Amino acid sequence: MKGYGSFCPVAKAAEILTERWTLLVLRELLLGSRHFNQLRRGIPQMSPTLLSKRLHTLEEAGLVARQSGDNGHWEYHPTQAAEEAWPIIDALGYWGHRWARSQLTPNELHAGRLMWNMRRSFDLKHVPCDFVLYIEIADARPKRWWFVVKKEEADLCWDDPGFKVDICLYASLLTLVQIFVDEMPLPRACELGKIEIDGPRHLVNSMCAWFPRSKYANEAPAAAGQVLAS
DNA sequence: TAATACCTAGTTTATCGCCA
DNA sequence: TGGCGATAAACTAGGTATTA
Numbered sequence: 577m578k579g580y581g582s583f584c585p586v587a588k589a590a591e592i593l594t595e596r597w598t599l600l601v602l603r604e605l606l607l608g609s610r611h612f613n614q615l616r617r618g619i620p621q622m623s624p625t626l627l628s629k630r631l632h633t634l635e636e637a638g639l640v641a642r643q644s645g646d647n648g649h650w651e652y653h654p655t656q657a658a659e660e661a662w663p664i665i666d667a668l669g670y671w672g673h674r675w676a677r678s679q680l681t682p683n684e685l686h687a688g689r690l691m692w693n694m695r696r697s698f699d700l701k702h703v704p705c706d707f708v709l710y711i712e713i714a715d716a717r718p719k720r721w722w723f724v725v726k727k728e729e730a731d732l733c734w735d736d737p738g739f740k741v742d743i744c745l746y747a748s749l750l751t752l753v754q755i756f757v758d759e760m761p762l763p764r765a766c767e768l769g770k771i772e773i774d775g776p777r778h779l780v781n782s783m784c785a786w787f788p789r790s791k792y793a794n795e796a797p798a799a800a801g802q803v804l805a806s
Numbered sequence: 807t808a809a810t811a812c813c814t815a816g817t818t819t820a821t822c823g824c825c826a
Numbered sequence: 827t828g829g830c831g832a833t834a835a836a837c838t839a840g841g842t843a844t845t846a
Contacts, residue, residue, distance in 0.1 A: 628832065
């Protein structure tokens with residue numbers, strides 16, 4: 577039998593939301609991904625077949641509206657039902673950051689997914705000027721990434737955009753992930769020689785203010801096994 | 807309880823249509 | 827012609843039901 581066979585609203589919600597990958601697809605949609613391949617970039621380990629299937633399921637469940645775009649391709653838009661699921665997904669993010677942290681394993685490190693998440697995590701109000709950031713990750717494939725950062729948005733480029741690079745950053749994938757999730761603050765990574773930065777002083781000095789970090793990074797991790805005081 | 811068959815979910819690979 | 831967006835088909839792995 578598919579689902580939980582119950583009228584319970586929690587069970588009904590879980591039937592829709594807790595299918596494998598579904599919450600991640602919804603998160604991507606709610607964070608602004610609209611096209612099939614944008615969703616794929618945000619969830620690179622999900623197969624395209626399954627992504628297509630989940631989008632249809634979410635459409636049937638009324639969480640996604642499919643509209644034809646300007647170029648003849650489909651656009652996927654979150655509906656009000658999806659928007660109202662955002663507090664649930666956001667709360668899961670905070671909960672995961674506090675309680676589901678564990679040692680990062682190699683298969684959790686994915687350069688494409690990190691870069692895609694970094695793209696929307698620049699603190700643009702602290703960006704001193706428009707600039708091009710080049711990141712080289714020695715142990716990743718591909719290893720070279722570019723961000724074209726402007727006051728209004730940051731664009732991720734898989735290939736050299738052809739603009740003059742203003743600031744260069746060299747690090748391992750693990751270090752970049754640790755900085756992103758705040759396991760290792762940027763200044764500490766510099767002190768330890770885990771990251772090399774090359775660029776003008778005004779950009780380098782302001783990096784702590786604008787460099788992308790997970791929105792959950794400020795949440796203090798909880799001690800595992802902690803028991804509530806009675 | 808173990809062996810087997812069957813079912814389902816998910817992955818990989820190939821392919822198609824469209825557009826620049 | 828190549829890249830992108832999307833889907834289909836074949837295959838695999840894991841779970842479940844059935845039977846001895």
